[in-house]
Amino acid sequence: MAEGTSTPTFIDTNRQSLKSRSHFANWTGRTRRFTPYTKTPKSRKSVQQASRHGDKEQGIPLKRFVNKTWYVYQVTPLYQFLQDAGSLKRYSRHLSSHLQSEAQKGHGFETGESLGARALFQKVPGLDDIEGNSEGIEITVTSLQNNVGNTGSPRVILTAVLSSFGTKDLTDFDVLSKDFKRFPVLLVKGLVTPLRRTIAWLESQFDCRIRRMSFNPVHLSWMVAMWTGINNGPLSKPVELKYSVPPTIKSLSYITMTIQQEDAAKLWKCIHKGGIEDGVLSEEVADYRQALESHFFVHFKIQLSAMTLKRIGTPLACVGNEGRLKILMSSGVRTVLYHLTEVVLENAGHIA
Incomplete structure (x- = not known):
């Protein structure tokens, strides 16, 4: 032996x-x-x-x-998705409005009614390509909950990361039109309801399809x-x-x-x-x-x-x-x- x-x-x-x-x-x-x-x-x-x-x-x-x-999702190319600071701020406002609108319909998150849901789009530091362009976009959703004894401080209820890391090296795949951006991987962790609504917004906003891998x-x-x-x-x-x-x-x-x-x-x-x-x-x-x-x-x-x-x-x-x-x-x-x-x-x- x-x-x-x-x-x-x-x-x-x-x-x-x-x-x-x-x-x-x-x-x-x-x-x-x-x-x-x-x-x-x-x-x-x-x-x-x-x-x-x-x-x-x-x-x-x-x-x-x-x-x-994390849970891994796959994403088809996003139509007219921009990564400049102004566009990311605009996406943050629009997704926040969407989440708040859904909450006002009487459909809260898993624990209590959502108050003041906020979404934030930002680039992931450290996840850049060789030219210095970001290959990761993080979406963070925070919310106040209408629970007795709540101090009013927001808590993170969803974190999602769109990643395009490696796509430029994988040259065997079709070249996209300039109107499309490829972020094929979506990593998510958080509550089911805000995730479902965020995915629905992304699909509607950027004409893409997202599903669990x-x-x-x-x-x-x-x-x-x-x-x-x-x-x-x-x-x-x-x-x-x-x-x-x-x-x-x-x-x-x-x-x-x-x-x-x-x-x-x-x-x-x-x-x-x-x-x-x-x-x-x-x-x-x-x-x-x-x-x-x-x-x-x-x-x-x-x-x-x-x-x-x-x-x-x-x-x-x-x-x-x-x-x-x-x-x-x-x-x-x-x-x-x-x-x-x-x-x-x-x-x-x-x-x-």
């Missing part, structure tokens, strides 16, 4: 666990059918290729994205492969893959495989052809997932390949199939946004 190998953990819905040790450093890669659910590229840029800025210089402002639960097992496989090797030092989270169990099995609903980041990174290095700055191939992603599932099968005799991958966790981020996202490192925010941009643009034709 080799020293320093991973201890996989099997967790069911009753929080039972089993542990074992194995050696996968000599794994050479066995082939199996890897069927994509949607059109996927043959390769993607690595973390280093996708990052165009020094994290040391711009990592601090992007901490606003870290350790918060879902990530299929192929999307999640790419993320776990590309982000496994990112090390956050002693704070690095282990690599996790959560699978849903077929409904014919009544005793449990999910199985989660957990592997220490160092061991998962060693396995990835055995599979990835080339250096850390080289692109990642779809065959490597398929082989990596197969290796992890085979590793699990050796110890528990459970075929994870017969189940559906629902959630992944890496030192960089945790992502769920329902579009839930939690970024764990400020230095990796651009990496995550770049990858989300690529996935959303590939999936753009699926917005109904």
Whole structure:
């Protein structure tokens, strides 16, 4: 038994666990059918290729994205969306009026009637392209609530970030008319009602469509492969893959495989052809997932390949199939946004 190998953990819905040790450093890669659910590229840029800025210089402002639960939405191009200060102030006034008008109709937010809802559009500091243009617009909605004992101070009820980070690098996609702006990724967190009304206003104002993004097992496989090797030092989270169990099995609903980041990174290095700055191939992603599932099968005799991958966790981020996202490192925010941009643009034709 080799020293320093991973201890996989099997967790069911009753929080039972089993542990074992194995050696996968000599794994050479066995082939199996890897069927994509949607059109996927043959390769993607690595973390280093996708990052165009020094994290040391711009990592601090992007901490606003870290350790918060976001939901990912995809957005079609916005018609006549402008980013100058005057336009952003105008959008703030118009959205504020829209939210207040909806509240006056007697439809408040989740807790009490909305009083004085205010929206603010502003550029995200630190999220700029190589020419210094902003690639992120943050929409913040605050409100006073008509509750007994309220001090009158506003509270944030919605935060939404429109991101176009990476679109200029992804040259395989159609060039837009000058009247359109592409902000394909929308990250949101907050109350459901103001979110729904804000989305409705954006769709009406800029003739776009916005819908929740879902990530299929192929999307999640790419993320776990590309982000496994990112090390956050002693704070690095282990690599996790959560699978849903077929409904014919009544005793449990999910199985989660957990592997220490160092061991998962060693396995990835055995599979990835080339250096850390080289692109990642779809065959490597398929082989990596197969290796992890085979590793699990050796110890528990459970075929994870017969189940559906629902959630992944890496030192960089945790992502769920329902579009839930939690970024764990400020230095990796651009990496995550770049990858989300690529996935959303590939999936753009699926917005109904």
